[in-house]
Amino acid sequence: MPRILAVAAAQMGPVSRADSRASVVKRLIDMMRQAKAMGAEVIAYPEAALTAFFPHWFVADEAELDAYFERAMPSKDTQALFDEAKRLGVGFHLGYCELDFSAGRKRRFNTAIVVDRTGEIVGKYRKIHLPGHQEHRPQAPFQNLEKRYFEVGDLGFQAWRAFGGVVGTMICNDRRWPEAFRVLGLQGVEMVFCGYNTPVHHPASPEHDRLGQFHNELSMQAGAYQNCTWVIGVAKAGVEEGVDTIAGSTIVAPTGEIAARCSTNGDELIVARCDLDLGKSYRETTFNFAKHRRVEHYTMIVERTGAIPPN
Numbered sequence: 001m002p003r004i005l006a007v008a009a010a011q012m013g014p015v016s017r018a019d020s021r022a023s024v025v026k027r028l029i030d031m032m033r034q035a036k037a038m039g040a041e042v043i044a045y046p047e048a049a050l051t052a053f054f055p056h057w058f059v060a061d062e063a064e065l066d067a068y069f070e071r072a073m074p075s076k077d078t079q080a081l082f083d084e085a086k087r088l089g090v091g092f093h094l095g096y097c098e099l100d101f102s103a104g105r106k107r108r109f110n111t112a113i114v115v116d117r118t119g120e121i122v123g124k125y126r127k128i129h130l131p132g133h134q135e136h137r138p139q140a141p142f143q144n145l146e147k148r149y150f151e152v153g154d155l156g157f158q159a160w161r162a163f164g165g166v167v168g169t170m171i172c173n174d175r176r177w178p179e180a181f182r183v184l185g186l187q188g189v190e191m192v193f194c195g196y197n198t199p200v201h202h203p204a205s206p207e208h209d210r211l212g213q214f215h216n217e218l219s220m221q222a223g224a225y226q227n228c229t230w231v232i233g234v235a236k237a238g239v240e241e242g243v244d245t246i247a248g249s250t251i252v253a254p255t256g257e258i259a260a261r262c263s264t265n266g267d268e269l270i271v272a273r274c275d276l277d278l279g280k281s282y283r284e285t286t287f288n289f290a291k292h293r294r295v296e297h298y299t300m301i302v303e304r305t306g307a308i309p310p311n
C-alpha cells in the first residue's frame with residue numbers, strides 16, 4: 001500500500017509589527033481551510049510565523065521583546081488553530097518564538113512544533129544554528145539579532161513518527177548545515193519541515209545578495225537527496241518592516257528534484273502528494289548508510305568546530 005502524504009507549504013507574505021496574534025492566527029486558519037480543500041493532510045507554516053521577524057531590529061525593552069513570544073503552546077490565541085486542525089483532520093508544522101521557564105529561569109527559543117491530525121503536539125524542535133550577532137548594530141540597514149534574543153536549542157535534531165512516516169524539523173539557517181540533515185537522516189527521516197525568514201540582502205556580504213534563492217534550493221535539494229527525504233521549505237516572504245525576504249517556498253523530493261514551488265512573494269499555498277517510500281531505493285543503494293558510511297574517518301566533524309588549514 002503506497003504511503004502518500006498530501007502536504008501543503010503555506011508561504012506567508014509579510015506580517016506587520018502592528019498585526020495582532022489573533023489576526024495572524026486567522027490568516028493561518030484560512031490557509032489551513034484552503035489547504036484542506038486542495039486535499040492536504042498536513043500544512044507547514046514558516047519560521048516565527050505568528051509575528052513579524054523581530055530579530056531584524058533592536059528591542060531594548062524586555063517586556064516589549066517578551067510580547068513576541070508564546071508562553072505556552074497552544075496559547076490563548078493559537079488554540080483556535082489547534083481546534084481547527086482537529087476539526088479538519090489536518091496536521092501542521094508551526095514556527096514560533098517560545099518563552100520557557102521549565103529550567104527555573106527565563107529562556108527564549110526559536111521553536112517549531114509538529115502537530116498531528118488530532119491536534120496533538122507530536123514533536124518540538126528548538127533552533128540550533130542561530131545566525132547573526134549579539135551586539136546592536138545601529139548603522140546596519142537591518143540586523144539579525146537571533147544570537148541576542150534566543151538560546152541555542154537544547155532538544156537536538158529529533159525525528160518523530162507522525163502522519164504514517166518519520167518526520168523531523170529544522171529551522172531556516174539549519175538548512176545550510178549538512179550535519180543537521182544527516183542527524184535526521186540517521187534516524188530514517190522521510191520528511192523534513194523547514195521554515196525560513198531569509199533576507200534578500202546581506203549587509204555584511206552584499207556579494208551574496210544575488211545568490212539567495214540559489215543557496216536556498218541548493219541546501220534543501222542536497223539535504224533531501226543525500227538523506228533520502230522529502231523537504232518542505234516554507235518562507236515568510238516579501239518586504240516585511242522594510243526588510244526584503246526571499247520567497248520560493250518549495251517541496252523537494254528525495255530525488256533532490258523540486259516537486260512544487262511558489263511563484264509569488266505573498267501568501268500562497270502549494271500542495272504535493274508525497275510518496276513517503278520514494279526515498280527507499282536510495283536508502284537501500286547509494287545511501288545505504290550502514291553499508292557505506294565510514295565513521296572512523298568522520299571524527300573531525302565532532303571534534304573540531306572551526307576550520308584549521310594544514311601547515
Ligand code: CDT
Nearest residue numbers: 131171172173196197198199
Ligand atoms: N532566520 C534565519 O535563520 N536567517 C538566516 C539568515 C542568514 S543569511 C545567510 C538564513 O539562513 O536564511
